[in-house]
Structure formats: C-alpha cells, structure tokens
Amino acid sequence: MNRITIPTEDLELKTASEVLKWVLEKYQDKVALASSFGAEDVVLIDMLVKINLAARIFTIDTGRLPQETYDVMDKIREKYKIRLEVYYPDAKSVEEMVSQYGLDLFYKSVELRQLCCQVRKVEPLNRALENLEAWISGLRREQSVTRMKIRKIEVDQAHNSITKINPLVDWTEKQVWDYIKENNVPYNALHDKGYPSIGCAPCTRAIKPGEDIRAGRWWWESPEKKECGLHVEKLIKPHGGKLVNRIVSENEKKILKEKIFTLKSIKLNKRQISDLEMIATGAFSPLEGFMGKEDYENVLHNMRLANGLVWSIPITLAISKDEAKRLEKGEDISLSDEFGTALAVLHLKEIYSYDKELEAEKVYRTKDPKHPGVNALYSQGEILLSGEINVIEKPKHTEFAKYYLTPGETRKIFNERNWRTVVGFQTRNPVHRAHEYIQKCSLEIFDGLFLHPIVGQTKADDISAQVRMKCYEILLEKYYPKNRVVLAINPASMRYAGPREAIFHAIVRKNYGCTHFIVGRDHAGVGNYYGAYDAQRIFLEFNPEELGITPLFFEHTFYCRKCGNMASSKTCPHSVEERIMLSGTKVREMLKEEEIPPLEFTRPEIAKILIEGMKKKIPEYNI
Numbered sequence: 001m002n003r004i005t006i007p008t009e010d011l012e013l014k015t016a017s018e019v020l021k022w023v024l025e026k027y028q029d030k031v032a033l034a035s036s037f038g039a040e041d042v043v044l045i046d047m048l049v050k051i052n053l054a055a056r057i058f059t060i061d062t063g064r065l066p067q068e069t070y071d072v073m074d075k076i077r078e079k080y081k082i083r084l085e086v087y088y089p090d091a092k093s094v095e096e097m098v099s100q101y102g103l104d105l106f107y108k109s110v111e112l113r114q115l116c117c118q119v120r121k122v123e124p125l126n127r128a129l130e131n132l133e134a135w136i137s138g139l140r141r142e143q144s145v146t147r148m149k150i151r152k153i154e155v156d157q158a159h160n161s162i163t164k165i166n167p168l169v170d171w172t173e174k175q176v177w178d179y180i181k182e183n184n185v186p187y188n189a190l191h192d193k194g195y196p197s198i199g200c201a202p203c204t205r206a207i208k209p210g211e212d213i214r215a216g217r218w219w220w221e222s223p224e225k226k227e228c229g230l231h232v233e234k235l236i237k238p239h240g241g242k243l244v245n246r247i248v249s250e251n252e253k254k255i256l257k258e259k260i261f262t263l264k265s266i267k268l269n270k271r272q273i274s275d276l277e278m279i280a281t282g283a284f285s286p287l288e289g290f291m292g293k294e295d296y297e298n299v300l301h302n303m304r305l306a307n308g309l310v311w312s313i314p315i316t317l318a319i320s321k322d323e324a325k326r327l328e329k330g331e332d333i334s335l336s337d338e339f340g341t342a343l344a345v346l347h348l349k350e351i352y353s354y355d356k357e358l359e360a361e362k363v364y365r366t367k368d369p370k371h372p373g374v375n376a377l378y379s380q381g382e383i384l385l386s387g388e389i390n391v392i393e394k395p396k397h398t399e400f401a402k403y404y405l406t407p408g409e410t411r412k413i414f415n416e417r418n419w420r421t422v423v424g425f426q427t428r429n430p431v432h433r434a435h436e437y438i439q440k441c442s443l444e445i446f447d448g449l450f451l452h453p454i455v456g457q458t459k460a461d462d463i464s465a466q467v468r469m470k471c472y473e474i475l476l477e478k479y480y481p482k483n484r485v486v487l488a489i490n491p492a493s494m495r496y497a498g499p500r501e502a503i504f505h506a507i508v509r510k511n512y513g514c515t516h517f518i519v520g521r522d523h524a525g526v527g528n529y530y531g532a533y534d535a536q537r538i539f540l541e542f543n544p545e546e547l548g549i550t551p552l553f554f555e556h557t558f559y560c561r562k563c564g565n566m567a568s569s570k571t572c573p574h575s576v577e578e579r580i581m582l583s584g585t586k587v588r589e590m591l592k593e594e595e596i597p598p599l600e601f602t603r604p605e606i607a608k609i610l611i612e613g614m615k616k617k618i619p620e621y622n623i
C-alpha cells in the first residue's frame with residue numbers, strides 16, 4: 001500500500017524521542033520547542049539536543065520570571081552550548097497596561113489576569129509562532145482537567161492551524177523526574193522547594209503534598225479557568241472537536257508531486273473539486289475524505305455519521321462502472337481537475353455501489369429528475385469511492401482570490417477581533433433591504449456578521465457571481481460598520497436539498513467559527529419541493545448541544561408604510577396592502593426594463609449594479 005503521510009494513530013504509539021525525530025525531519029527549521037524551562041521542557045531540550053544540536057528552542061521572557069528560571073536558562077546554555085531564542089513582550093503594551101491597572105493587576109480579576117497573560121505571554125508567543133509550521137510543547141495529560149484530552153499531534157486552531165506536537169502527553173510526573181536524574185539535566189531550583197509548575201514569579205507558588213499539580217498557578221482562581229491563553233481557543237469548537245487540515249506541507253508536497261505521476265488518475269468535476277476543497281480546508285470537519293459505506297448509509301437514514309455525529313448530506317465521490325474496474329482497494333489514486341492537473345491523492349479504502357433513487361428520496365425528499373440536486377445525482381457515476389485525501393494544491397481561484405478564506409483564516413480573524421458570537425449568513429442572491437434588515441437585527445445582538453455567499457456551481461438562471469460580489473462590496477462599504485462584518489466566499493456547491501441542506505450549511509458555518517446561523521423561509525429550497533418552514537423545523541429534530549451552532553429563524557421581511565420601517569409578520573400588525581413586497585420574477589422584470597425598484601425594497605446603488613449586470617450576462621459563475 002502506498003501510504004504517504006504518517007497517520008496520527010501511529011504517532012500516538014511512538015516514544016517521545018521518536019516523535020521528536022520525526023518532527024525534526026519533517027519540519028526542519030520550521031519547528032521549534034516553546035520552553036519555559038519547567039521539568040518537562042528541560043527533558044525535551046535534552047532529547048532535542050541529542051538528536052540535533054541545531055534544533056530551535058525559544059522562550060518568552062515575560063519580565064516577571066523568578067530568578068531561578070533565569071539561572072536554569074543560563075545553565076542550559078552553558079551545558080549544551082546552544083543558542084536560545086528569547087522573545088519579549090511589546091514594550092508599549094506593557095507600559096500602557098501597567099500605567100492603567102498597576103503592576104499586580106492579575107489579583108484583581110480573571111479578566112485582568114488574562115489581559116496580563118495576553119500582553120506578557122500570548123502576544124510574544126504568537127509572534128514566535130508566526131513563521132513556524134509546527135511547535136513542540138511539554139504539556140502532559142495528568143497536569144490538569146483542561147489537558148486530559150490532548151494528543152501527541154494536534155492541529156493548533158488557536159495559532160493559524162499549524163501543527164502542535166506534545167511528545168510527553170502520556171508521561172507521568174515520575175517519568176519526567178527519572179529522566180532528569182538519569183541524564184543529569186539541569187532543572188529549575190524552585191522544583192526542589194515544592195513548585196511543580198513555574199510561570200511568572202507573582203503567579204506561581206509551592207503546593208502541599210497531594211495537591212493538584214497546577215494548584216500552584218493562579219491559586220486564587222477556579223481550576224477550569226486556569227489556562228494562560230497559550231493553549232486555549234476562545235471560539236466555538238469545530239464540528240467533531242477538531243479542525244481538519246488535509247493540505248500537505250511544503251516538504252510533503254515535493255515528495256507527492258514526484259510520486260503522483262505513477263498513480264492511476266481520476267478526473268473530478270466542478271462539484272467534486274469544490275467538495276475536495278471543503279474537506280481539505282476543514283470546512284467539512286470532521287470529514288477527512290470522501291465518505292465510506294457505513295457513514296453514507298447512516299447519513300441517509302439517520303442524518304448522522306457512523307459515530308453518531310450529526311451530518312445531513314452525503315459527501316461522496318462517484319465514478320462510472322468502467323472507471324471503477326481498473327481501481328483496487330488499498331491503492332493511492334491521483335485526483336485531478338479537468339485539465340489533468342493533479343490536485344490530491346486519495347487513499348482508496350472502499351469501492352461500493354449505492355441506490356440513487358433511495359438517496360434522492362431521503363436527501364431531496366423527491367425522485368423528480370427536474371429537481372437540480374436530484375438531476376446531478378442521477379447523472380453521476382454508479383460507483384462510490386471512499387478514503388482519506390491529501391491535497392497537494394488547493395484549487396486556484398483567479399477571481400475574488402482574497403475572498404476565499406479557509407475556516408482557519410476566518411477563525412483567526414474572529415479571534416483577533418475578539419468576537420465570541422458570530423452570525424453566519426448564507427446567500428446566493430444579492431442583498432436586498434429585507435436581507436440587510438435581518439443581518440442588522442443580528443448585529444444588534446451578536447459580536448460579528450459572517451457574510452458567506454456561495455458562488456460555486458449552482459443553478460444557471462440567477463445573477464452572476466461578479467455582479468453579486470460587487471453588490472456586497474458596495475453595500476458593506478456604504479451601509480455596514482467596517483469592523484463588524486467579514487465577507488468571504490463559500491466554495492461549496494449548492495445541492496438545493498432544502499431542510500437537510502440547512503442543517504449542513506449550519507454545520508459548515510460552525511467550522512468557519514460561527515456560533516449562530518440565519519435560517520430563512522425555504523432555506524436552500526428550489527421550486528415547490530419543500531414547505532416554507534421545513535428548513536427551520538428540521539432543527540428541532542436535534543439537541544442544541546449536538547449541533548453546537550444555534551439557528552436563528554427569520555420570517556420574510558418587508559417595508560411597512562404604516563409602521564414606517566422594516567418589519568415582518570412577527571412585528572407588524574398591518575394589512576398586506578401596506579407592505580412593499582416584490583417577487584423575484586417581478587424584480588427581474590423591472591431590472592430588465594432598467595427600472596429601479598422602490599428604495600424601500602432595494603438600495604439604488606445595488607439596483608444600478610444589477611441593471612448593468614443584466615445587460616451583459618456572464619455565464620461562467622452563474623447560480
């Protein structure tokens with residue numbers, strides 16, 4: 001079998017030293033150990049130096065470290081004759097913080113303690129990690145309740161989704177000390193005075209025998225709050241708990257590119273490429289590839305993956321019977337675009353057949369071939385392939401390139417803006433006043449709005465993506481507060497599966513970092529296949545906790561002359577005659593006649609762009 005990457009399960013079984021060897025080889029000078037010279041850190045330094053003297057080690061001098069830490073730092077430098085990279089907090093930020101809150105602000109509240117950690121540790125750490133592809137830490141599972149689920153290799157969502165290696169996760173405290181003694185490793189003298197975990201001097205104290213190891217840090221706070229922000233993410237967790245990243249590193253890319261020409265190849269269509277991109281970037285987390293039979297059938301019948309996690313749409317790779325004949329289970333297959341450019345490797349796990357009519361009925365609630373989703377299903381191949389993928393190159397987007405943000409990138413933006421609540425808005429239409437009103441209602445309550453239009457493969461009769469993007473840009477520039485909206489393109493393909501797709505859209509937005517998701521009437525519907533409220537009702541079939549993201553149900557909204565403002569049947573008691581509502585067909589007719597719809601329906605700037613767009617139809621990206 002042609003396995004190319006090391007599966008994380010295998011790494012879990014390796015010893016600390018083997019893990020370090022692997023990571024140094026894989027990332028070379030793009031990996032570094034973050035050391036605060038605690039017991040675990042000096043063990044890792046000793047191991048690293050024995051593998052490679054040039055291994056990078058950095059530390060953060062917060063300015064409040066105990067003398068004993070500086071002492072061990074120098075001892076290590078002398079013993080191993082190595083260079084340590086030292087990062088300091090931004091002087092101006094420290095000056096501002098101390099001037100405003102005093103030197104010992106951390107005792108006053110959890111918030112101020114976190115501010116101090118942020119300025120003195122987190123920000124310098126972010127700077128240190130900026131150009132790394134991986135970092136090594138000395139975290140151990142038994143250290144505290146917040147660290148029980150750590151694995152040896154993780155994707156660090158708090159830091160741009162780089163790789164985080166924790167070689168000592170499964171070590172006990174005794175193992176750490178045995179290693180230090182056997183190898184005569186210099187260690188922090190405070191350990192001998194009963195200090196288990198050493199940070200800044202004012203925030204560290206000795207513990208009594210039998211007390212929890214991390215009870216020596218921030219002892220005035222409760223245990224579940226005791227992380228400094230180096231190792232936590234404040235945003236909503238991705239679906240399944242971990243943001244998937246199936247894009248290979250630069251090193252692996254070189255190896256893969258040479259190998260890929262020897263593999264059998266399959267050409268993907270546009271929708272399959274968009275699925276590939278969504279899997280690769282983690283937008284479809286927890287999926288790491290195309291679905292196997294067990295997941296597929298569970299999704300069809302129970303709207304769940306085989307492991308029980310909510311999932312409503314099959315993500316499969318269909319090929320023809322003829323194509324399937326030349327493939328073998330267990331081999332690596334090259335997946336390419338229509339021009340034959342290799343995009344990814346599929347580790348082919350299963351080749352299986354399926355019932356298209358059953359899928360149509362379950363997912364689309366109709367077998368009618370006129371339904372665009374059903375039509376696409378009926379015209380695809382008879383055989384499904386499953387298996388994890390490794391993507392060499394994300395599909396290139398020449399147009400609107402800056403709007404193709406990955407979940408890792410949007411999460412980083414939300415985090416930087418300190419958003420705790422983010423509302424996702426799915427659309428494939430220009431934003432009219434009704435949508436604007438819904439979005440702004442949400443902005444009154446939540447921290448940020450994530451405007452996430454689909455411009456991938458959709459129906460052919462709507463307004464082109466170019467025109468719509470222009471509408472969004474103008475609208476955001478003129479009518480929305482700058483720092484409260486993020487506009488990005490959702491590279492997914494529309495399936496028009498109505499209710500099931502509403503669930504799916506919500507899960508995908510959770511992966512992008514949204515806590516809330518707007519579900520309007522007939523969300524993701526088409527024609528008359530679904531009832532107006534089906535897409536809202538389906539959310540009631542799940543526990544809010546298992547979805548994680550909270551749906552916000554909105555009615556159609558309109559301008560009411562009597563109310564003198566935007567409203568919906570939830571807020572306006574007046575008759576239909578008072579309401580300015582236009583059908584999609586009517587608006588299209590008006591625009592074709594170059595007639596500007598009423599101000600209460602659409603902003604004139606938007607109407608003008610739409611009229612221009614109607615004149616020159618651009619077929620390429622249409623929805």
Ligand SMILES: [Zn+2]
Nearest residue numbers: 560563572574
């Ligand atoms: Zn009214």
